[in-house]
Amino acid sequence: MALVLNDEQTMLRDNARGFLAKNAPIAHLRALRDNRDADGFSRALWKNFVQMGWAGILVPQDYGGLGLGHVEAGVVMEELGRTLTPSPFLSTAVLAASAIARAGTDQQKENYLPKIVAGELIATLAVDETAKHHPEKIAMTATRAGNGFKLSGAKTFVIDGHVAKLLIVVARTSGKAGDTAGLTLFLVDASAPGVRSERTSTVDTHNAARITFDDVNASADSVLGKIDAGWDVLEGVLNVGRAAVAAEMVGASEEAFSRTVAYLKERKQFGKAIGEFQALQHRAAHLYCELEVTRAAVLKALQTLDDSYDRAGAIVSVAKARAGLSATLAVNEAVQMHGGIGMTDEFDIGLFMKRVRVCQELFGDSNFHADRLARLNRY
Amino acid sequence: MENLENFRKETRAWLEANCPPEMRRSSQSEDDTCWGGRHWKFQSDAQRQWLERMAAKGWTVPEWPREYGGGGLSREEAKILRQTMRELNCRSPLDSFGIWMLGPALLKYGNEEQKREHLPKIARGEIRWCQGYSEPGSGSDLASLQTRAEDKGDQFLVNGSKIWTSYADKADWIFCLVRTDPNAPKHEGISFLLFDMESAGVSTKPIILISGSSPFCQTFFDDVLVPKANLVGKLNKGWDIAKYLLTHERDMIGGMGTTSENRSLGQIAADTVGSHNGMLADTALRSQIAAFEIDALAFRLTMDRAGDMAKVGHAHPAVSSLLKYYGTELNKRRMELVMSAGGTDALEWEGERSREGRSARAWLRSKANSIEGGTSEVQLNIIAKRILGLPGA
Numbered sequence A: 001m002a003l004v005l006n007d008e009q010t011m012l013r014d015n016a017r018g019f020l021a022k023n024a025p026i027a028h029l030r031a032l033r034d035n036r037d038a039d040g041f042s043r044a045l046w047k048n049f050v051q052m053g054w055a056g057i058l059v060p061q062d063y064g065g066l067g068l069g070h071v072e073a074g075v076v077m078e079e080l081g082r083t084l085t086p087s088p089f090l091s092t093a094v095l096a097a098s099a100i101a102r103a104g105t106d107q108q109k110e111n112y113l114p115k116i117v118a119g120e121l122i123a124t125l126a127v128d129e130t131a132k133h134h135p136e137k138i139a140m141t142a143t144r145a146g147n148g149f150k151l152s153g154a155k156t157f158v159i160d161g162h163v164a165k166l167l168i169v170v171a172r173t174s175g176k177a178g179d180t181a182g183l184t185l186f187l188v189d190a191s192a193p194g195v196r197s198e199r200t201s202t203v204d205t206h207n208a209a210r211i212t213f214d215d216v217n218a219s220a221d222s223v224l225g226k227i228d229a230g231w232d233v234l235e236g237v238l239n240v241g242r243a244a245v246a247a248e249m250v251g252a253s254e255e256a257f258s259r260t261v262a263y264l265k266e267r268k269q270f271g272k273a274i275g276e277f278q279a280l281q282h283r284a285a286h287l288y289c290e291l292e293v294t295r296a297a298v299l300k301a302l303q304t305l306d307d308s309y310d311r312a313g314a315i316v317s318v319a320k321a322r323a324g325l326s327a328t329l330a331v332n333e334a335v336q337m338h339g340g341i342g343m344t345d346e347f348d349i350g351l352f353m354k355r356v357r358v359c360q361e362l363f364g365d366s367n368f369h370a371d372r373l374a375r376l377n378r379y
Numbered sequence B: 001m002e003n004l005e006n007f008r009k010e011t012r013a014w015l016e017a018n019c020p021p022e023m024r025r026s027s028q029s030e031d032d033t034c035w036g037g038r039h040w041k042f043q044s045d046a047q048r049q050w051l052e053r054m055a056a057k058g059w060t061v062p063e064w065p066r067e068y069g070g071g072g073l074s075r076e077e078a079k080i081l082r083q084t085m086r087e088l089n090c091r092s093p094l095d096s097f098g099i100w101m102l103g104p105a106l107l108k109y110g111n112e113e114q115k116r117e118h119l120p121k122i123a124r125g126e127i128r129w130c131q132g133y134s135e136p137g138s139g140s141d142l143a144s145l146q147t148r149a150e151d152k153g154d155q156f157l158v159n160g161s162k163i164w165t166s167y168a169d170k171a172d173w174i175f176c177l178v179r180t181d182p183n184a185p186k187h188e189g190i191s192f193l194l195f196d197m198e199s200a201g202v203s204t205k206p207i208i209l210i211s212g213s214s215p216f217c218q219t220f221f222d223d224v225l226v227p228k229a230n231l232v233g234k235l236n237k238g239w240d241i242a243k244y245l246l247t248h249e250r251d252m253i254g255g256m257g258t259t260s261e262n263r264s265l266g267q268i269a270a271d272t273v274g275s276h277n278g279m280l281a282d283t284a285l286r287s288q289i290a291a292f293e294i295d296a297l298a299f300r301l302t303m304d305r306a307g308d309m310a311k312v313g314h315a316h317p318a319v320s321s322l323l324k325y326y327g328t329e330l331n332k333r334r335m336e337l338v339m340s341a342g343g344t345d346a347l348e349w350e351g352e353r354s355r356e357g358r359s360a361r362a363w364l365r366s367k368a369n370s371i372e373g374g375t376s377e378v379q380l381n382i383i384a385k386r387i388l389g390l391p392g393a
């Protein structure tokens, strides 16, 4: 497949860019932060996303969704990255929707997907338990009790976990931490007895939660996919999340970069535009190359998820690792090249740095993915 | 799509039937490359046969038009041919500056006679070309070149000297930048000339590289007479052609780092540093190799994407600077890792075991990648100016 967006994808991108620039520019993020918004995102804006079909972007048309692919989801993520817009798009439309659409029974799909499409359900994936991403080290337990299970343990950094009504929880039904076998996914109502959630306020003004589970009942019907064999489903969903976050970083870093290039042309010192100094020109040109190379890898990863979902692991790791590194370089250079003003809260450039730091950690940082690639290539 | 699948099948069958077994082994050294030319000595019958068969199909230059000795293939077909050759481990039948650089420039700027005269000979490997751009005083600032060509009626009289002329001592003809108007601004007085290296007044002096081989020369022109019919394009308009040709040279050099070796870096390192639980025992080296592989794969995709962008008309003309810069820096990184993974084995300079110091020589040779065809710094200047639009670049 050609590594370019087709006409429909380009139209989606242009529409998303136009819409977000008008309705959710960075001032929108600032307002949520400065007003200490209770939800941390705008429900009115989310309703607009729903009206445009974005909540159901990955949901099959049979369930009322747009039935589009990962490339399209990535296009939206990239635009959200440009404007640093907080929304349940990643948690609900990307992670939860794709997990349920891929692994759900007809009944589960019927129960949840139309609600996601309609904007009636915010859902998320609860996977990490430690400060660094280590999905195979999941220790949270699900022990059999009658026909169902009892869940106990704690999850951390659950995206939108403070507002989600449905949690897709990964727990261990057998084996020990470190085994990929023995994991099972459960669909858990966030208001079930024993579930406690604590909002974590993070550096980037986006939202996550620490969630504890204390003997929470999960019925047999709530199992998503197969018991003990949740790893493949989980890896698939994580790959989708990784590629989506990589796309978000592409958007954030390119926006930071283009603001920086504009500043190089405008700011004068020593009687000329600072963009005339070769010390800055070469760094900017190098950064441009890094961003272009990342863009190709991220697009390929999204396309591979569409074409051969089960074989996307390696390219997704390449994309996530590269996006993390090049976005980190982009935001660091952005602040540096802005000089003193780049350090101020009033100026937007620092906000890109904050979001990129979070995206770098989500679903494995660059080191995690380099290690994963090395394992896949057996060295 | 169906047609392409047929083409793939036919191509595979043809290659299997026609590529001699000796030409389906990875090449062992630079000597295995067939450069063609008047004085070429084929290394084996297989090398000759392979060239002749491929040239007869036009597949030494698959995308050139058939009337000039090419295969007339579409971009997709040519891609399939390359892929299939890679899968079957077929060597390239012919490599040359004529194919990589002069051909594309002649196809765009040459007149009909020049195309008919020169292109088929390039395609068949009969004439080997060298590139006369750089001069002792004009490297990165190429447009400051001083080699003169004076108007003498039906001929030009060429005087001056070129340097770093790769394979000048082995080449049959040269494509050469000369100053035809010394009074015009530097970019506007340059012309693009072709001439025979056997012309009276041409001489070469080989220069040895740090890798120990001597592929390039200083080249002297002492009252060389060149027929005016050998001027490509218009008089004093050679700079546009020179730049166009450079974009092809840069694409070619930039792509060199992506040709994969038989053994991956991970395998090389496993032999020297050992493994522990399936992971390289030297964890720092392991991280460096993984980081490299991530960038190398992403770069290969960047080259694919550049091609796809060109096809839909969205390619930036300066994208070859990106590919050249990134690809050559990557190749240098790869060779540093080959040395690091190889340890003291990689330091051997002579003898069977090291295949005459293959690693060390390739490592040293790779350092030229970010110099030849325009240095990395020059590529960054071009990107800053033409893509980012930074002032004063």
Ligand SMILES: Cc1cc2nc3c(=O)[nH]c(=O)nc-3n(C[C@H](O)[C@H](O)[C@H](O)COP(=O)(O)OP(=O)(O)OC[C@H]3O[C@@H](n4cnc5c(N)ncnc54)[C@H](O)[C@@H]3O)c2cc1C
Pocket: A267, A269, A270, A274, A277, A279, A280, A336, A337, A338, A339, A340, A341, A343
């Ligand atoms: C936390 C903080 C505390 C500070 N405290 C003080 C203080 O107490 N007192 C005080 O007087 N100042 C203070 N400063 C100001 C500080 O000294 C300036 O920010 C600094 O000198 C850079 O100037 P600038 O911000 O105008 O950036 P600019 O000069 O506009 O620089 C912008 C970018 O261009 C680059 N650049 C500029 N000229 C060139 C060149 N010739 N070649 C290559 N690159 C170039 C810079 O390196 C930078 O990356 C403080 C700044 C900060 C961030």
Ligand SMILES: Cc1cc2nc3c(=O)[nH]c(=O)nc-3n(C[C@H](O)[C@H](O)[C@H](O)COP(=O)(O)OP(=O)(O)OC[C@H]3O[C@@H](n4cnc5c(N)ncnc54)[C@H](O)[C@@H]3O)c2cc1C
Pocket: B130, B131, B132, B133, B134, B135, B138, B139, B140, B141, B163, B164, B165, B166, B167, B216, B368, B371, B372, B373, B374, B375, B376, B377, B378, B381
């Ligand atoms: C192996 C090899 C094969 C070659 N083959 C050929 C050939 O076949 N035909 C041919 O014509 N030429 C050939 N060349 C020459 C090559 O194109 C030149 O070496 C190259 O263009 C650089 O010119 P220079 O060597 O004069 O270096 P210089 O231009 O003197 O550069 C020296 C250093 O200064 C830097 N520099 C120069 N200008 C700037 C600037 N404006 N901004 C920032 N930095 C700058 C350069 O990047 C470099 O690091 C070959 C070179 C090599 C190494």
